[in-house]
Amino acid sequence: xxxxxxxxxxxxxxxxxxxxxxxxxxxxxxxxxxxxxxxxxxxxxxxxxxxxxxxxxxxxxxxxxxxxxxxxxxxxxxxxxxxxxxxxxxxxxxxxxxxxxxxxxxxxxxxxxxxxxxxxxxxxxxxxxxxxxxxxxxxxxxxx
Numbered sequence: 001x002x003x004x005x006x007x008x009x010x011x012x013x014x015x016x017x018x019x020x021x022x023x024x025x026x027x028x029x030x031x032x033x034x035x036x037x038x039x040x041x042x043x044x045x046x047x048x049x050x051x052x053x054x055x056x057x058x059x060x061x062x063x064x065x066x067x068x069x070x071x072x073x074x075x076x077x078x079x080x081x082x083x084x085x086x087x088x089x090x091x092x093x094x095x096x097x098x099x100x101x102x103x104x105x106x107x108x109x110x111x112x113x114x115x116x117x118x119x120x121x122x123x124x125x126x127x128x129x130x131x132x133x134x135x136x137x138x139x140x141x142x143x144x
Contacts, residue, residue: 026052027053027054028120031050034117041112049070049120054066065126069123072097072118072119073092077137078114079111110140116138117134
């Protein structure tokens with residue numbers, strides 16, 4: 001095999017790999033909001049978002065990369081008092097998968113006075129994930 005043939009085959013192999021690696025991902029959800037759940041003694045955080053434009057159950061759905069679920073992750077920023085945040089909770093951790101068409105979740109595994117950050121991504125039928133969408137920091141409190 002000549003050097004030129006090897007170069008061309010190498011280029012074509014790299015090109016096909018690049019095409020596979022850059023498959024179209026679904027559109028991310030948007031408008032992720034996290035807020036203290038009212039009247040719950042500071043024991044939960046409500047999440048809501050706007051569906052991905054590729055959500056199979058959404059209105060005006062773009063089915064080029066159909067979304068079948070959303071993956072939701074949480075990071076613990078701080079805990080109240082002298083409690084140190086466990087090392088594994090200082091990183092993003094998956095807390096739930098939500099079916100297509102759903103745009104709300106209540107996280108009941110939080111501590112009153114703790115500070116949390118959330119993010120969400122859409123996942124299509126091929127398992128391809130969208131970009132992450134993050135929320136601002138949220139703290140559940142006890143309403144009086």
